[in-house]
Amino acid sequence: MKGEKAPLFDENHGGGTLRTIGIYPIYAAIQLFGAPLKSFYFKQLIVKNIDLGGTCIFEYKDYKVTMLISKINLTNDSISEIYGENGTLRFHSLYDIRTISYRSIINDIEEMISEPISDNSLLYEITEFSEWILMKNETAYREQKSITLKAISIIEQALNGGT
Template sequence: MSTTTPITFGVIGTGWITDSWISAAHKTGQWQLSAVYSRKASHAKDFGSKYKCSTCYSSLETFFADKDMRAVYIASPNSLHYSQAKQALKAKKHVILEKPAVSTPEELDDLFRIAKQEGVFVIEAFRHIQEGNYKLLQKLVNQEKRLGPIYGASFTYASFSSRYTNVLKGETPNIFSLEYSGGSLVDIGVYPVTFAIALFGEPKSQTYAPFICRTGVDGGGVVILQYENFGVQVNHAKGYTSTAACEIYGEKGTLTINGTTDITTVKHWDPATKGSEELAGACETVEKPFVNMVEEAVEFARIVNGGDGEAAGELERISRIVVKVTADLRRQNGILYPADKV
């Protein structure tokens, strides 16, 4: 538990991911929900009551004017992230933006510019790269004795979505809408893409073979990230499921990881001994329907309270590369959002 005063925060978006963030943030003792925004006042009130939060707003202007609120967690439809984050930053609030942070590199440039101007942080909520076992993996890929020269990698996150069933019925959920900056790549493909970028840096080039839904966005597909001496395959989808593990291939061994989020297994296979060694440590566990956001909540609180511009800058670097890569992959395949046409 923290001995410092908790960071007061408001939320925009009242879905399950916001519940997960609030639960995780409160668990750390370093955050305290202080305000809820929803377009419908009754909805905001009902959501806030779950956390004994009675300060509710149906106006963004009055929400951002709340002087008791230091930070804002935004988990609204993707296309609204930019305008809402911009308002928050100009009100001198720190911003935690659910992925994808924004629709285009240009929008992200603007948000980071405003954040620096106003003296606050804007952080994209990539929960998985804050996990303890992911940080272990970052160390392992640089250990000569474990992998040696890297020859390739395969990262997978493909899970059939109940909302894809709605698409098949002729409906257009927000996450499968061009208008709301949707599609599999930016919703769950962004996890393995970020997984690779945080490990290996910016690729030299990238290509994408998606399947396009009736709604005009991608329902999934295969991405190839080309690095100097190796390639990374990313298999992601909301229209089908894969049970494949993730792997990193090296001259001196192979690392096998159970997934790109909630890492419980990091096994090293040694070609010399033909044996495997488990390297993963204990991981944070949460009860469904929540997902693990505890480690990111701890790190983001540390950045905000400590004014750690260096750590925030590293996360900014990753976010800039991710949106550059994903925007390019979309545009290669004619998946264009309203923000692409501005």
Template sequence: MIKLGIIGTNWITQQFIDAIKLSRKFDLTSVYSRHDQTAKTFAAKNGAQETFTDLNAFFTKGQFETVYIASPNSLHFEQAQMAIQHGKNVIVEKPAFSTQKQMAKIQALLDENPQVLYFEAARNIHTENFHAIEKKLGQLKTVQGAEFTYSKYSSRYDLVLEGEEPNVFSLKYAGGALQDLGVYTVYDAVALFGMPEEAAYYPQLIRTGVDGKGTAILQYPEYNVTLNFSKITNSHMTSEIYGLKDLIEIDDAGEINAVIYIDDDRNKQVIGNTIDENPMLPEVEDFARVINDPKNPQNKHDYDYWRQLSVYVNKLIYNLRQDAHISFVGEKK
């Protein structure tokens, strides 16, 4: 069993813990929270043995070998850096880091500590349905671009409308639609098509200064890929990858619960409809596989690919933000 420590006690952390319980490959031992009672409540609910409110004590005294970081985006870099320096494997929620400088520093630190493993928790690319898309895409005779849509109204936006500034909609905490749901669509594009030659972002800014929704256009040599994402509206539009007369239809660019191939004659074939008991289970299984046997050739190949993909995604998201002139508080310091 892989001993796990966690930073963050929100709903996404609970979903991750529920996933590790299903996998039976991780054992939650340590919980960090700024608030003692919050840490103790979460630990008691999930069977952790120890709690911390001091981050340094968490890393120096905590009985764990891998840490899952699900704090506000702006805190990921400092916490991941501390983890690597203390020899802990890192699983960090997407987006891993806010700038290319932060990503470069983490990559350099990983190179200096080759025994430490780093994963960005982008769950969509680990699913069977995503692998079905990859396989079918390789079989298309012609590829003419794609459109990926992932829009879900956030209940936190109600607080914005009431005059508050929750973390996910705050420049101070590196929030916004691109930094949240947009990451899934960027991962879809980069994992399937590689890095674009050019990229532009057209955001809809809200009162707090972040992007509530937006459209990104990625230019490849022979086609474009369009990304649509929002945290202030809902959308039921499907996502599509275009062949010549045929196409791949995806129910949702983030969840990816159903994938259909539609041929030249409009005949439909379901090529992916696996719905996991917990949407984070596939990535948990993948991370555990690599942590338990990092020298296995296939595991090493997968790990190197995920690590490089994380770097590419970070670069593209950063470039999109710069194109839209969105800067986070303290980013230039």
């Protein structure tokens, strides 16, 4: 109806940036670093209190992970980076990885360490799911379910100011 928020943006209906596209970097962070001790989300409320993006911070014992998440990013070049002591790991499109490269601090040379598996970005995921179903792989199902439930819990904590 006219004047109402679309469900995509309405947090009362599971919308908002963190609950929709924010799930991708959160899944990646959980799988790379484990569950954080605390999580926070700082919304970028632009239009009529609609969450169009923000900054999500995961606190771990010895470091923090910062994710910039946006529904209004106008670039097609989505790069995610992990900064380490010896260099930077770069993922071209984290939720749909096209390439992975590493740039060393020592020699400032960027080396491609991965190429896409297929031109169809969903082929790998569909193949994995199909194999789990056909092989009745309950272990894989339970692992993915656990990550999903963990991600939902972390999102809710972040939306509630870390509590």
